[in-house]
Amino acid sequence: MLEQAGAFDKNGSVKHEVEIALGALKEFRQKYPFAENLQTIEWLDPDKLFKLNPDEVGVFFLFLEGYLKPFTYVTPGNSNLYRNALLQIKEFKNLLRITVDNRKSLAQKIDAPWDRIGGFGQDKQLAKKIIYCFNYENGTALPIFSNQHLRFFVNRVVNTPSLRTKYLSQGQEYEYYTTEILKVKNSMLLTRGWNIMYFTRFLYNTFPPPDSESSSLPEQRKTNVVTEEQLDLQGFMKLLGELQKQQKITGEQFRENRSLWMKQPTEREALTKRLKQKLKA
Numbered sequence: 001m002l003e004q005a006g007a008f009d010k011n012g013s014v015k016h017e018v019e020i021a022l023g024a025l026k027e028f029r030q031k032y033p034f035a036e037n038l039q040t041i042e043w044l045d046p047d048k049l050f051k052l053n054p055d056e057v058g059v060f061f062l063f064l065e066g067y068l069k070p071f072t073y074v075t076p077g078n079s080n081l082y083r084n085a086l087l088q089i090k091e092f093k094n095l096l097r098i099t100v101d102n103r104k105s106l107a108q109k110i111d112a113p114w115d116r117i118g119g120f121g122q123d124k125q126l127a128k129k130i131i132y133c134f135n136y137e138n139g140t141a142l143p144i145f146s147n148q149h150l151r152f153f154v155n156r157v158v159n160t161p162s163l164r165t166k167y168l169s170q171g172q173e174y175e176y177y178t179t180e181i182l183k184v185k186n187s188m189l190l191t192r193g194w195n196i197m198y199f200t201r202f203l204y205n206t207f208p209p210p211d212s213e214s215s216s217l218p219e220q221r222k223t224n225v226v227t228e229e230q231l232d233l234q235g236f237m238k239l240l241g242e243l244q245k246q247q248k249i250t251g252e253q254f255r256e257n258r259s260l261w262m263k264q265p266t267e268r269e270a271l272t273k274r275l276k277q278k279l280k281a
Contacts, residue, residue: 001157004206005190009198014205018197020241024067025133027255032060035100035134041093050079050086057082059262066233068129068143081119081126088117095127100134106141106178110171123147124170136196142178143200150177152209157184232268236261239275248278 009015034041048060061082085092091113098104098112109131115121128145135141144150147170154177168176185191185199194202240257243249249257257275261268 001184001206002188002190005188005202008202008206014201015198016241016245017238018195018201020237020244021067022195022197023251023254024063024237024258025136028063028067028133031063034096038097038100041096041100044089044093044096046086046089049089049092050082052083052086055079055083058086061085062233062262064129064133066237068133069233069237081117084118084120091116096130096134099131105175106131106135107169107171107175109135110174111169128174139196140178140182141196142181143197144178144203146209147174147177148211149209150174150181153177153203153207154180156207157181157203233261236268236272239272239279243275243279246279248281 029035032040032044044060046058048058050056050058050061057079095112095114095117099109101109104112110124110128112127114124114127120127123146125145129143132141132143132145136143142150144153151173158180181203182196185194185196191199191202237258240249240254244251244254257271261271264271
């Protein structure tokens with residue numbers, strides 16, 4: 001694996017994409033400082049989760065899904081999850097409190113009663129995304145939201161046989177595999193200093209799970225508003241990233257344009273067109 005790590009991302013494109021995602025994540029945390037100020041969970045505007053009239057995904061989930069897109073190798077869910085979070089906002093806020101509680105282990109946070117909100121149970125992928133976003137700086141979580149993918153990576157990069165997890169909870173299994181992968185990362189001088197997001201991209205690029213490619217095929221995606229907005233946001237973020245890479249916009253302009261895209265949906269097409277013309281200039 002050391003040889004493969006040395007040959008990874010020679011042109012720096014993945015690193016640049018990760019830097020953009022990390023910048024967006026930090027901005028997200030500034031908008032929702034739940035970990036720093038627990039009281040702000042009470043102030044969470046329901047419309048930030050989902051708007052019922054007309055049906056529209058709120059900025060909280062739109063941001064979260066948008067900048068985690070480069071790390072999502074599974075079929076996205078549908079808008080019912082976001083709607084249910086709104087309709088059960090009291091329960092959702094209780095789960096957010098568990099998510100940011102430093103006294104809780106990663107396993108306990110995943111094993112929290114997410115299934116009380118329709119669609120959040122089963123594989124708990126959306127729950128894992130939320131948990132990662134509010135715990136990434138601790139260095140103990142990975143932006144890998146599938147237990148199956150974690151198990152696959154452990155079997156590829158860990159020399160010793162993996163622990164039998166048949167009788168473990170989903171959260172305990174997830175925490176175990178995460179810990180094993182982080183041990184491998186920190187055991188090599190080259191990867192020890194890598195950002196966890198960057199190391200995750202290395203794993204997916206170097207050891208793609210069997211279902212990671214098939215899940216991204218267009219015919220297997222659910223055609224709903226959420227997916228379309230996610231794809232649009234991903235394309236817009238890439239456009240901003242390329243403009244910044246070519247020094248045609250500053251970091252401040254990057255944030256301003258992203259904010260404008262989020263706040264004024266009717267202006268998105270015109271804004272994208274102007275920026276594309278700026279890129280060609």
